[in-house]
Amino acid sequence: MFARERYDIILELLNREGKVIVKDLSSRFNVTEDCIRKDLRYLENNNFLKRTYGGAIPIRKTAHYNKISDRRSANVREKLIIAKKAFDLIEDDETIFLDISTTNIMLAELLSKSDKKVTVITNMIDIISVLNMENNIKVISTGGVLSKDLNGYACSMTIDVISNYKFNKAFIGSCGVDLYDNSVTTFEVEDGNTKKAIMRNSKVVYIVMDNSKFYFGGTYKFAHFEDIDVIVTDKIPSDQIVGIMKKNDVNII
Structure with a gap:
């Protein structure tokens, strides 16, 4: 699986579950935990998520004001x-x-x-x-x-x-x-x-x-x-x- 495919799945899981865990993602994708940490670092640098100890959570966003x-x-x-x-x-x-x-x-x-x-x-x-x-x-x-x-x-x-x-x-x-x-x-x-x-x-x-x-x-x-x-x-x-x-x-x- 390409890294880009993992990114999409990680973000889908994050939106659905509210958090992701490095260990769980490593098992799911059959890659090393260091590989997952690298994925999460890339996604954080591009403002898709916020890394936490052992995983990541969604970035909180401000809603748009509408009448x-x-x-x-x-x-x-x-x-x-x-x-x-x-x-x-x-x-x-x-x-x-x-x-x-x-x-x-x-x-x-x-x-x-x-x-x-x-x-x-x-x-x-x-x-x-x-x-x-x-x-x-x-x-x-x-x-x-x-x-x-x-x-x-x-x-x-x-x-x-x-x-x-x-x-x-x-x-x-x-x-x-x-x-x-x-x-x-x-x-x-x-x-x-x-x-x-x-x-x-x-x-x-x-x-x-x-x-x-x-x-x-x-x-x-x-x-x-x-x-x-x-x-x-x-x-x-x-x-x-x-x-x-x-x-x-x-x-x-």
């Missing part, structure tokens, strides 16, 4: 899986908060088609539009200064309103998590501060995000793993990531 309107058409299948999982977590007579998130728009659509009787508090206009005609759902809007990029409210006025409520469950959007410092991220400072206020007032905090966001993130840290209870995602990530979350008492579903 909410541009995000709606991305990863639709994955978001629907997440929305269905979140929907099953909601019970009658609960008060829930749906944060600014394109996944939460899909969750609102599922609620609108159900007979669940819940109170939904939200700072996102799209969610208000989906739920405003449903008699079984009481909708409370936070109001505030409109962010056109987010199509929702994220400001000090919004935070003041949020502080007056208590939620059984909050479903929070995120640009990704950082496994190296145990943080949860977004892009906008005001959006992040608003998320903090939501989390402070919720009994259970769910982060809704697709699996790719375990490897990408935003630029503003609004929480740490200790602040959240569950990550709702489309598929369970690598054992390495599950282990990190377990150490921080965060469940993944």
Whole structure:
């Protein structure tokens, strides 16, 4: 097998498993461990991975900032899986908060088609539009200064309103998590501060995000793993990531 072929397989394994081990790769390709170390060094020098003791892990990347309107058409299948999982977590007579998130728009659509009787508090206009005609759902809007990029409210006025409520469950959007410092991220400072206020007032905090966001993130840290209870995602990530979350008492579903 040529080195270029090994590179492709190594990167495929890395993306799927979250890490690779020199000893395992040596056995898989039937080459020496020194040969594998040379492969990993080449891939690291070309910014494909980061070498660790005995193996390698993916390089963490910063996600591209996009307006909410541009995000709606991305990863639709994955978001629907997440929305269905979140929907099953909601019970009658609960008060829930749906944060600014394109996944939460899909969750609102599922609620609108159900007979669940819940109170939904939200700072996102799209969610208000989906739920405003449903008699079984009481909708409370936070109001505030409109962010056109987010199509929702994220400001000090919004935070003041949020502080007056208590939620059984909050479903929070995120640009990704950082496994190296145990943080949860977004892009906008005001959006992040608003998320903090939501989390402070919720009994259970769910982060809704697709699996790719375990490897990408935003630029503003609004929480740490200790602040959240569950990550709702489309598929369970690598054992390495599950282990990190377990150490921080965060469940993944």
